Amino acid sequence: MTEHVNSYYAATANRTLAYPMLEGEVEADVCIVGAGFSGLSSGLHLAERGFKVVLLESARVGFGATGRNGGQIVNSYSRDVDVIRKRYRPEVAESLCSMIFEGGDIIRERIAQYNIDCAHRPGGVFAALNHKQMAELEAQKGHWEGLGNDQLELLDQDGIRQVVGTEAYVGGLLDKRGGHIHPLNLALGEAEAITQLGGRIFEQSPVTRIEKGANPVAYTEHGRVKAKYLVLAGNAYLPGGLEPSLGRKAIPCGTQVVTTAPLSEDQARALLPQNYCVEDCNYLLDYYRLTEDNRLLFGGGVVYGAREPDSIERLIRPKMEAVFPQLKDVQIDYSWTGNFLLTYSRMPQFGRLDDHTYYLQGYSGHGVTCTHLAGRLLAEALSGQAERFDAFATLPHIRFPGGRHLQIPLTALGAAYYSLRDKLAL
Ligand SMILES: Cc1cc2nc3c(=O)[nH]c(=O)nc-3n(C[C@H](O)[C@H](O)[C@H](O)COP(=O)(O)OP(=O)(O)OC[C@H]3O[C@@H](n4cnc5c(N)ncnc54)[C@H](O)[C@@H]3O)c2cc1C
Numbered sequence: 001m002t003e004h005v006n007s008y009y010a011a012t013a014n015r016t017l018a019y020p021m022l023e024g025e026v027e028a029d030v031c032i033v034g035a036g037f038s039g040l041s042s043g044l045h046l047a048e049r050g051f052k053v054v055l056l057e058s059a060r061v062g063f064g065a066t067g068r069n070g071g072q073i074v075n076s077y078s079r080d081v082d083v084i085r086k087r088y089r090p091e092v093a094e095s096l097c098s099m100i101f102e103g104g105d106i107i108r109e110r111i112a113q114y115n116i117d118c119a120h121r122p123g124g125v126f127a128a129l130n131h132k133q134m135a136e137l138e139a140q141k142g143h144w145e146g147l148g149n150d151q152l153e154l155l156d157q158d159g160i161r162q163v164v165g166t167e168a169y170v171g172g173l174l175d176k177r178g179g180h181i182h183p184l185n186l187a188l189g190e191a192e193a194i195t196q197l198g199g200r201i202f203e204q205s206p207v208t209r210i211e212k213g214a215n216p217v218a219y220t221e222h223g224r225v226k227a228k229y230l231v232l233a234g235n236a237y238l239p240g241g242l243e244p245s246l247g248r249k250a251i252p253c254g255t256q257v258v259t260t261a262p263l264s265e266d267q268a269r270a271l272l273p274q275n276y277c278v279e280d281c282n283y284l285l286d287y288y289r290l291t292e293d294n295r296l297l298f299g300g301g302v303v304y305g306a307r308e309p310d311s312i313e314r315l316i317r318p319k320m321e322a323v324f325p326q327l328k329d330v331q332i333d334y335s336w337t338g339n340f341l342l343t344y345s346r347m348p349q350f351g352r353l354d355d356h357t358y359y360l361q362g363y364s365g366h367g368v369t370c371t372h373l374a375g376r377l378l379a380e381a382l383s384g385q386a387e388r389f390d391a392f393a394t395l396p397h398i399r400f401p402g403g404r405h406l407q408i409p410l411t412a413l414g415a416a417y418y419s420l421r422d423k424l425a426l
Pocket of ligand 1: 036038056057058062063070205207208239254299338339363364366367
């Protein structure tokens with residue numbers, strides 16, 4: 001049995017009841033491989049439209065990045081409007097840009113509609129470490145307002161000190177359409193909603209082989225699902241051998257998270273008085289927020305190739321103390337690693353392997369909102385309205401240069417370059 005990693009989220013999960021393992025043959029309209037946000041969002045949108053869905057999960061619902069992430073509802077994609085407009089044809093760019101707030105809206109709708117208890121709090125801050133980053137945030141505000149977000153506020157140095165108790169930043173941008181959630185509890189709530197609508201979920205059921213074509217089949221050790229459509233949503237946790245063409249498109253990366261012991265109410269409010277979440281604007285960014293029980297949950301760093309570092313606390317504690325020196329002696333209660341999938345363009349990869357097999361992957365570290373959008377677009381596509389799905393599916397995705405063995409060191413080198421630029425504010 002593969003259980004959730006020992007994280008703050010697993011320790012505070014609402015539902016510990018397990019779904020059954022797949023045994024024997026099952027039929028479905030759509031078989032989804034992976035019960036992270038990509039698979040769950042797809043399953044829920046499809047079930048709402050009347051599709052008979054089956055989700056197959058290797059371990060537990062939310063076992064991957066979904067049950068381990070920073071919980072930050074960050075709008076847009078890992079590449080924002082400025083890059084999208086420079087890079088893609090105007091009609092494609094505008095289609096992508098028109099969807100940048102939809103994933104966050106879907107999350108809030110889900111929480112309200114299915115009454116999901118996942119500690120949702122509104123408000124997220126992008127924090128600038130230098131004036132170049134601040135200028136970029138000013139431009140971002142203009143782009144986002146142009147696309148209809150009227151809940152943005154630029155923060156000068158005094159302004160950001162009112163919302164984040166540190167001297168580390170020169171300013172920031174507050175997005176009240178951002179916010180934070182307990183991601184594992186959101187995932188568990190979405191899973192329950194799928195089953196209420198007649199969908200079926202099987203845990204401890206890794207898919208070991210797939211047959212594509214007009215009547216796709218997914219095989220597990222003890223069973224198989226015959227479906228009209230197959231959706232691969234294993235992201236960084238999809239075994240390389242299952243569909244090698246997907247593995248070649250992106251690189252799995254690890255990022256680490258720690259959670260402190262509960263802080264007193266005064267200590268917690270001194271760090272984040274309005275309970276907003278924060279991510280800084282560096283290429284290798286730090287992200288943090290308070291939990292419902294007043295712990296600081298702090299993440300950062302990237303390990304290319306998704307190796308587990310020797311000591312997560314030794315890696316993350318200096319970053320946390322650089323922002324909040326007052327936490328020097330605080331105890332760390334939980335630390336864990338999660339893997340995300342990095343694409344060369346840093347745009348997500350949605351597409352088809354043939355007319356009946358689809359995939360959703362590669363959110364490049366910003367996937368909480370985009371996975372929710374992905375599920376809606378997939379459900380639209382399978383219902384015969386593929387225009388918005390195809391805005392993503394037609395994006396060109398080149399492989400990382402250097403062949404299999406050079407990909408990871410070259411990517412790390414590229415990241416070191418951007419990280420140095422951040423430090424020098426270039
Ligand atoms: C530590 C960390 C912090 C992050 N913080 C943020 C954040 O604050 N905000 C944000 O927007 N994004 C964040 N992200 C990114 C975000 O979590 C991901 O983009 C998102 O959760 C991806 O969801 P997914 O469903 O595509 O993949 P996953 O959640 O990884 O789910 C894939 C699932 O597929 C299953 N699976 C794989 N192969 C098989 C198989 N063969 N058979 C059956 N099941 C299979 C896995 O077990 C897994 O459960 C973070 C990521 C990490 C790792």
